[in-house]
Amino acid sequence: MLCRHCQRVQSNRPRGLCWSCYYTPGVRELYPSTSKFARRGVDDFNGQPRLPAQPTDALPGSPEKVAVLEERARLGVSLWHPLDAPMNAESRVLDAAG
Numbered sequence: 270m271l272c273r274h275c276q277r278v279q280s281n282r283p284r285g286l287c288w289s290c291y292y293t294p295g296v297r298e299l300y301p302s303t304s305k306f307a308r309r310g311v312d313d314f315n316g317q318p319r320l321p322a323q324p325t326d327a328l329p330g331s332p333e334k335v336a337v338l339e340e341r342a343r344l345g346v347s348l349w350h351p352l353d354a355p356m357n358a359e360s361r362v363l364d365a366a367g
């Protein structure tokens with residue numbers, strides 16, 4: 270993760286700041302600590318996730334679907350999309366006929 274202030278170097282101090290920004294007077298105050306209210310280990314992520322831009326027709330459990338889920342997690346969007354392929358594509362047809 271890059272420094273939240275200068276975005277030029279790797280952050281290696283608390284609050285997502287690099288060493289020089291962290292110790293520059295005034296900069297720290299611009300970036301309140303993330304540790305008090307945010308869950309640790311996850312980028313400050315709150316509220317409803319956005320839907321992925323595209324549904325996938327990769328079947329659940331397939332390597333393709335796993336790759337799609339990884340990509341969605343990386344982008345911080347919802348892991349599912351309403352138009353993703355269902356567990357069994359044929360069941361959708363049967364349900365519709367049903």
Ligand SMILES: [Zn+2]
Pocket residue numbers: 272273274275276277278286287288289290291
């Ligand atoms: Zn910096």
